[in-house]
Amino acid sequence: MQAAERRRAVAAAMSTASAAGLAVDNAVVLNDSNRLVVRLTPCDIVVRVTPITHHAGHHMSAEREVELVKRLAQTGSPVAGLDARVEPRVFARDGFKISMWTYFESAESRMLVPADYAQALERLHAGLRQIDFTAPHVLDRVAAVQQDVASRDITPGLADTDRAVLASTLRDLKRSIVNRRIPGQLLHGEPHRWNVLNTTNGLLFMDFENTAYGPVEYDLAWVPKVVSDRYRDADQNLVGECRGLVLAMVAAYRWRHDDQHPSGRQSGVALLNVLRDGPPWPAVA
Secondary structure, three states, X not given: OOHHHHHHHHHHHHHHHHHOOOOEEEEEEEEEOOOEXXXXXXXXXXXXXXXXXXXXXXXXXXXXXXXXXXXXXXXXXXXXXXXXXXXXXXXXEOOEEEEEEEOOOEOOOOOOOHHHHHHHHHHHHHHHOOOOOOOOEHHHHHHHHHHHHHOOOOOOOOOHHHHHHHHHHHHHHHXXXXXXXXXXXXXXXXOOHHHEEEEOOEEEEOOOOOOEEEOHHHHHOOOOHHHHOOOOOOOHHHHHHHHHHHHHHHHHHHOOXXXXXXXXXXXXXXXXXXHHHOOOOOOOO
């Protein structure tokens, strides 16, 4: 967020929490990209603040994300849930949508043990299989990225050769996955390490903004190989193809004219170089 919008977002988070009866003296920004995540003290609550315009045309609104996490929590899935002291809903204030989440103490070690990561993801997938929830297929998401790559208005900074690399990678890997005819299920969508909290309550997943249907191997493409190798019954060849697909998608996002990711174009250039090197591809994060 720009500085002025960030200040308004922090103020909206603090005033909304105060109106809910929580003690609020200070706010610490935990993440700042397309939406702001802040920890408020002394009440110790995590607030996500999203511009109302952010979800325009997107399948996952703030309200739907809250509903999904509530239902996952009921299945005993490893998710960072909503704070029980506040009504479990999305609040609107000053042009933002605001949701309030439980603050979890970090584990003594911040390292994610691969076996624990894989087991937590298996538990999350088991919970997701129990839920009837409307979401697009991951290949629909790929198709949207293909349109971005084809549009010079959306990705004006892409050189012709780079645009060709992304277009061919997306096309070929998408076709390969389609031809496999692998059954799918509801997925997290981006269970990379930045969306996993290592807490005293164990590993907990957050940020379900990109939930989609597809093979579990798509989710595994977002995690380190030492984690995906430990996931039971996964098709590791498919995981590898999905890694290439994910790398191409993230690279395309970095070249959008409206991208606000902190890594910026430097990341976009680095990812293009990785794609040119070809498989085996690394995990994106």
